[in-house]
Amino acid sequence: MIFEKLSAIIVDKLSVDENEVTMDTTFEDLGADSLDIVEIVMALEEEFDIEISDDEAENAKTVGDVVNYLVTVVGED
Numbered sequence: 528m529i530f531e532k533l534s535a536i537i538v539d540k541l542s543v544d545e546n547e548v549t550m551d552t553t554f555e556d557l558g559a560d561s562l563d564i565v566e567i568v569m570a571l572e573e574e575f576d577i578e579i580s581d582d583e584a585e586n587a588k589t590v591g592d593v594v595n596y597l598v599t600v601v602g603e604d
Contacts, residue, residue, distance in 0.1 A: 529597045536570045550591035575601050
């Protein structure tokens, strides 16, 4: 559930093919720059009604990192 929502946001914000988005994919692999990351974080905060700290956002290197973080915060998978 979280992966699917995150994947949809990434596909929308970065205009990449959904097949490119896996748990091991880095945001660098997807061509995301710092502004893209900010937009993805804002979309996640809105989607899950949470607040993500700058430190947490900077520490997330892969899609899997974000999914694992969201699972701990939101409590679903």
